[in-house]
Structure formats: C-alpha cells, structure tokens
Amino acid sequence: MSADKILDKEELIKAVLEYNPKANVTLLRKAYDFAKEAHAGKKRLSGDPYFIHPLEVTKSLILMRLDTPTLCAALLHDVLEDTKIKADKITELFGDEIASLVEGVTKIDEINLDGIEARRAENVRKVLLATIKDVRVILIKLADRLHNMETLKYMTREKQISISKETLDIYAPIAHKLGMSRTKSILEDLCLRYLEPEIYQYFKIKINKKIEEREAEVKAINERIEAELNERGIKDAKVFGRAKSFYSIYKKMQKKNVAFNEIFDLVAIRIIVSTIPQCYSALGVIHTLWKPMPHKFKDYISVPKSNDYQSLHTVVVGSHGKILEVQIRTKDMHYRSEEGIAAHWLYKGDERDKQFDKKIAWLKQILDWMRMSTDSKEFIETLKIDLFKDEIIVFTPKGEPIPLPEKSTPIDFAYEVHTEVGNHCCQAKVNNRIVSLDRCLKSGDIVEIITSSNARPSRNWLSFVKTNLAKSKIRQTLNIKIDKDPKKAREEIKEKENKEETLATKKKSGLKFSKCCNPKFGDDIRAFRTTDGKLTIHRKDCINVHSLEPSREVDMRWEAEKEPTVFRVFVDVSDKVGILAELLKIVADKINTIHAVHSKAKKDRVTIQFDVEIRSEEILEEICTELKTRAFVLGVTHKKIGPADR
Numbered sequence: 001m002s003a004d005k006i007l008d009k010e011e012l013i014k015a016v017l018e019y020n021p022k023a024n025v026t027l028l029r030k031a032y033d034f035a036k037e038a039h040a041g042k043k044r045l046s047g048d049p050y051f052i053h054p055l056e057v058t059k060s061l062i063l064m065r066l067d068t069p070t071l072c073a074a075l076l077h078d079v080l081e082d083t084k085i086k087a088d089k090i091t092e093l094f095g096d097e098i099a100s101l102v103e104g105v106t107k108i109d110e111i112n113l114d115g116i117e118a119r120r121a122e123n124v125r126k127v128l129l130a131t132i133k134d135v136r137v138i139l140i141k142l143a144d145r146l147h148n149m150e151t152l153k154y155m156t157r158e159k160q161i162s163i164s165k166e167t168l169d170i171y172a173p174i175a176h177k178l179g180m181s182r183t184k185s186i187l188e189d190l191c192l193r194y195l196e197p198e199i200y201q202y203f204k205i206k207i208n209k210k211i212e213e214r215e216a217e218v219k220a221i222n223e224r225i226e227a228e229l230n231e232r233g234i235k236d237a238k239v240f241g242r243a244k245s246f247y248s249i250y251k252k253m254q255k256k257n258v259a260f261n262e263i264f265d266l267v268a269i270r271i272i273v274s275t276i277p278q279c280y281s282a283l284g285v286i287h288t289l290w291k292p293m294p295h296k297f298k299d300y301i302s303v304p305k306s307n308d309y310q311s312l313h314t315v316v317v318g319s320h321g322k323i324l325e326v327q328i329r330t331k332d333m334h335y336r337s338e339e340g341i342a343a344h345w346l347y348k349g350d351e352r353d354k355q356f357d358k359k360i361a362w363l364k365q366i367l368d369w370m371r372m373s374t375d376s377k378e379f380i381e382t383l384k385i386d387l388f389k390d391e392i393i394v395f396t397p398k399g400e401p402i403p404l405p406e407k408s409t410p411i412d413f414a415y416e417v418h419t420e421v422g423n424h425c426c427q428a429k430v431n432n433r434i435v436s437l438d439r440c441l442k443s444g445d446i447v448e449i450i451t452s453s454n455a456r457p458s459r460n461w462l463s464f465v466k467t468n469l470a471k472s473k474i475r476q477t478l479n480i481k482i483d484k485d486p487k488k489a490r491e492e493i494k495e496k497e498n499k500e501e502t503l504a505t506k507k508k509s510g511l512k513f514s515k516c517c518n519p520k521f522g523d524d525i526r527a528f529r530t531t532d533g534k535l536t537i538h539r540k541d542c543i544n545v546h547s548l549e550p551s552r553e554v555d556m557r558w559e560a561e562k563e564p565t566v567f568r569v570f571v572d573v574s575d576k577v578g579i580l581a582e583l584l585k586i587v588a589d590k591i592n593t594i595h596a597v598h599s600k601a602k603k604d605r606v607t608i609q610f611d612v613e614i615r616s617e618e619i620l621e622e623i624c625t626e627l628k629t630r631a632f633v634l635g636v637t638h639k640k641i642g643p644a645d646r
Contacts, residue, residue: 007055007059009029009032009033012028012032012055012058012059012062013025013028013029015059015062016028016062016068016071019065020065020067020068023067023068024068027068027072027094028068028071028072028075030072030093030094031071031072031075031076031094031098032075034075034076034079034093035051035054035075035076035079036051038076038079038083038085039051039054039078039079039082039083042082044151044154045151045154045155046151046154050078050082053078053144053147053148053151054074054075054076054077054078055075056147056150057074057077057140057143057144057146057147058071058074058075058143060143060146060147061074061139061140061143064139064339065339066136066139067136069097069098069101069136070101070136070139070140072094072098073098073101073102073105073136073140074140074143076090076094076098076102077101077102077105077106077140077144079102080102080103080106081106087099087102087103090102090103100133100134101134101136101137101140104133104134104137105137105140105141105144108137108141135178135341138174138178139341141171142171142174142175142180142183142187143183145167145171145187146183146186146187148163149163149164149167149186149187149190149191150190152164152190152194160194161194161195163194164190164191164194164195165191165195167187167190167191168187168188168191168195171187172184172187172188172191175187175340176307177306177307178307178340178341179305179307179308179309179336179337179339179340179341180338180339180340180341181309181337181338181340182338182339183340185245185247185248188245188247188248189245189246189247191247192246192247192250196250199250200246202260203246203249203250203260204246206260207243207246207249207266210266211243211266211267214241214266214267217322218241218267218269219241221241221269221318221324222239222240222241222269224289225239225269225271225285225286225289226239228285228288228289229271229273229282229285232281232285234273234278234281234282236273236274237271237272237273237278237282238271238272239269239270239271239272240269240270241267241268241269241270242267242268242269242270242327243266243267244266244267244268249266268325268326268327269324269325269326269327270326270327270328270329270334271286271326271327271328271329272329272330272331272334273328273329273330273331274330274331275330276301276330278330279301279312279328279329279330280312282312282328283312283314283328286314286316286326286328287314287316289316290316290317290318290324291316291317292314292315292316293315293316293317293323296313296314296315297312297313297314297315298312298313298314299312300312300313301329301333303393303401304401305391305393305403306391306403307340308336308340308341309336309337310329310333310336310337311327311328311329311333311337312327312328312329313325313326313327314326314328391403391404391405391406392404392405392406392408392441392442392443393443393444394408394413394441394442394443394444394445394446394447395444395445395446395447396417396446396447396448397446397447397448402416402417402447404416404441404466404467405466405467406466407440407441407466408440408441408465408466408467409437409438409439409440409441409464409465409466410425410428410430410435410437410439410441410447410449411425411428411437411438411461411464411465411470412441412465412466412467412469412470413428413441413447413449414428414449414470415465415467415469415470415473415474416467416469416470417449419473420451421449421451422457422470422473422474423455423456423457423473423477424451424452424453424455424456425437425449425450425451425455426450426451426452426454426455426517426539426541426542426543427449427450427516427517427543428447428448428449428450429447429448429450430445430446430447430448431445431446432446432448434516436585436588436589437461438464450543452541452542452543454540454541455541456477456541457473457474457477457478459474459478461474462474462475511534511535511537511618512530512534512535512536512537513536513537513590513619513622514536514537514538514539514542514544516538516542516544517538517539517541517542517544518539518589518590519537519538519539519542520590520591523539523540524539524540524541525537525538525539525540525556526538526539526540526542526545526553526556527553527554527555527556528545528548528549528552528553528554529552529554530552535554535556537556564613564614564615565613565614565615565640565641565642566611566612566613566640566641566642567611567612567614567620567638567639567640567641568609568610568611568612568638568639568640568641569587569609569610569611569612569620569623569624569627569636569637569638570607570608570609570635570636570637570638571583571607571608571609571610571627571633571635571636572605572606572607572633572634572635572636573605573606573607573608573632573633573634574604574605574606574632574634579606579608579632580597580599580608582630583608583610583627583630584597586623586626586627586630587610587612587623590619590622590623590626591612591613591614591619591623597609597610597611605634611641620638624636624638
C-alpha cells in the first residue's frame, strides 16, 4: 500500500487483508460507510472533503498493521466531536470495544482551560489516562496528530506554532517512549518545519545535496557489504542507506555546538537479517571491512532500551577516512523499532501480557507525579526529562539492566528498583566503590544500594534526583505538597530544612566525623568513644553503627545554632590534570554550600581558592587536614570572610 495514495473502501479492505486475513471486513465496511455519511458535506481548511482525514488516520494505522476494532475506531474517531451523533449510537452499531476507543480519543480533545501550559498539562493527563486504559487510544491519537501536522500549512501562523510546540512537547516524546521511531521522526521534522522554517529549508537543500553527492558511494558500500555477507552464508540480508532526520541533525548541532558542515554522519547504513546470531556475524563482517571507532559500539540486543528498541550500533572509519554509522537488526526488531508498541497488537491480539504491562508502567509513574504537581509549567518541563532525555543503562549486582535518564543518581536507581529500597537507602556502591548519593551514573555502571531500616528520604535529595518517580516518592514519604508557585514551594522546603538546623556544631576537642557516612550539620547522629578516648560521630542511619559496642555510645547532640560564616580556603597544588575535581569532592563531602571556586597559576604551582559556608570551625579544620593529606597539595591556608549572605 502506498503511503501517498488515498484509499477507497475496497482498497482499504484489501490492504488490511494482506496482513490480517481474518479481519472482520463486514464491520470495516460498515464503519467506513457510517463515517463517510456522518461527515458528508463537511470540508477541511484545505478544501478537501472532511472524510479524507479519518481515512488518512486509518491508513497510518494499517501501515502499523493494527486490528479491526482500532481501524474502525480510527474511521469513527471524529464522529462524536464533529457531528450530532451520540456515543450510545456508536455502541449500538459497533459494540462496546469500538465505542470505548472512540470516546477515549474524543475525551483527549475536550479541553477548555485558560493558559497554554494548563491546557497542555491537562492534555497529557487525558492522553496518559486513556493510554493506560487501552494503548490503542494513543495510537489513534498519534495517527490523528500526524495527519494534522501534515496538513498544518492551511492553518494560521499562530496555530502552526502552537500545535507544533504541543506536538514537540507531548506527542513526539510519547511516540519515542512507545518505541515508534518512524512516527516520532516524522512529527519532529514537521515541527521543525513550522517552528524553525529557515533552518528547515536550509537543511532541505543542504542535506538533499549531500545525500545526492554520496548516493554512488553509499550504493557501493551497500553492495560490498551484501557481497561479504553472502560469502559468510547470510544470503537474505537487506542493506540500505538511511538519511537521518532533519530534527536529529538539528539537535546534534545544538548539543555539540557545531556547524552543519561539521556533521559527517548524515547517512547511516542499516542491515536487516533473519536471526540474532546473524546480527553478530554481520557485525564481524563490518569490523573486518573497516576499522571500528573506539567506544562507539552499543549492544541494544543484549540490553534493549526502555522502549524495547533492539539493534547493534557501531561506527567505523570508511574509505578516505569518512565516518560510517551502521545499525544491524533482525526483521522483527526492525518492525518493532519502526512501530514500537503498535507491533504488540500484531503478535498478541487482545492479550495483555506481563511484558506489555511493564512497557507502559512509566505512564502510571508520570500520573503519580502529576497528581502531586499543581504547577503546569513545571510538570511539562519535568515530563520532557522523563520522556525524552538521553538514556543510560546501569545494572543491578545481579546483572539486571535498569534504564534511567542521563545524569540520574543512585537515589533514582534505588526508586526504580523498588519504593522501599529508595525510602531506606543510606549508602550506594558503584562498581564496588562507595559513592555519594548525588553522583551522576554512567552507562554500564553496576549499582548496589545499601539500605537501613532506620534510614528515610532527605529533603535534600529533591535538589539532585532526576526522575519523576523518585521525586514523587520522596515527596509522598515526606508529605511535601507542591505549591502552584514552584518558587514558593522551594522556599518552603528550604525553610523546613532550616528549622531542622536549630543546633550548631558542638565545639569539643577529640571529635572525629566518620568517613563511612559523612555526617553533616543537622543530621540525626550517634556518637561512640573509641579505645583512644576520642569520639567518632556517625549518622543515625549509618549501617556501621550496628557493629559498634553499645556500651561505648555517648549521648551527643548539636549545640545551639550559629550564624553560617563564609571562609576562604587557599590550596596550593602542583599543576596536574584532574586535581580540581578531587579537591571539590573533599570539600563537598563535608559541607553543602560552596559559594565560589577560583584558580591562579604561579610558575610551577596553582593556587585554588574556595569560598565555603560553614557553621563550625571544627568542620573547616577537618577539611584543611584532609586536603593536606594529598600528595599534590603543597599548602593550605584559610581566612574568615564574614557572615553568610542571607
């Protein structure tokens, strides 16, 4: 079936029967005739008969190979909104299932709220609720949005911008999360066309020209790969060049801050084979023909992305030093990559298996977050992080992959594993080393969470966690509600933190703050006397306190609060790479606030200056003492600047 052809009724039936011989063609014909009659005489802004729209929406879903009820609902999806026909009539003629799908799509469009962000947030809520009930609703809505974007040129400029922004903020990210890469890419390119028309036209000319220039070269590469695969016994492989989407190139230029002529990988080679073993054999062929670039191989077959995407990715240096990106996958992986969750219906019919429910679990997490957030703008911004941020994949100690947004922390990981693991997290190990709870994780990290029954979430966690799941669970546990004004909400959280800090550090000689849990001012603490008579301070939830002798415990608490003071610390170091990061870690492990960092070179040394806010000179002395233990530190001095600016 051609994507450009307008189908009549019998052509539509024929296209469905090609992939679904058991389709209920009687019901399809009935829905076709009913919708055509319902929209008779109505025109779109383009001047076309209105019925062209539901027909085009249905055609998109036929390309996804969807079931009969979904196709009938697509034909009928605008009947309730744009005609006088009532829902009970749809139920009477087509049954509960189709009526439910039509109503689900209609409810998404019934939004009458003031403010663009409020409308978008409410739209998201309706989309997510409808999708959880039946994912076919969002598939119809995405096809509906796709055709509306394809005909957006007939709208006013104001409408073009508004609809494109909503599509880029909501529908393209949802398509991405559902694994529907084909739909996502088309939507993004159409949004770029209306939001950045000059850039779009520039790309259209430049990219098409470059593709034409490389056409013969890409054809030769494809033929060489096919011949080599054939030699290895992989005879049914399909090899083709794929031009990257305009929007993906635009985002790469923004992310890397490079000009168009510095983007070399405008065309990727895609290899489609029959089996998983053939994928790895094909990878061997590619790496034999050309030199692979270091750190550019990704195995998404063994460790799929969170949206179920599977492929092998590699980047090689081709002839004349040109960079070549190659993707290798099976036919089944290719179909699932293009159509995402829509592919579920081809294989599973109406059965909702455990894997399918797992794939849409993120919807419920976002809804949980939305219930706690009354600020529409903040919600839309955080939604973008959950739906569209670059993904990393980390592992549990047992090897289970956990996908997370880029820059996620051990706390995000803990809540992804289980709410109780997050709520009782007291320490984290990454690659078998204890790390701070706000450390940014990287793909491939093995993360272990150490829990304690006494541990509970800290308000401070909200300042660095990335996922909506973690934010909502922390707030839920601490009973923090989000105010309509996010700035006011942050001030209230800060005020609560300050109220907890009603005691200042106890001035006492012989005190040692344990490195295993790094207690900071205001933490619940326990103190133990060591054999040399000194006192070691632990956080109350530190797992190591359980192994200490109870008879050595001493009652210890923070003294009355002092005003925070800013000290300037000067550290003379030998000039070596990576020193600043290590110094920052030493300082940040002891205090929460670093006002400024400066450095100044002096011949064979560098002086690094930290302005730090503290409430205890004992903490300052601890910082200076630990700094002096580093071999590259030549000297440490400090001076008092004055009270912290409150």
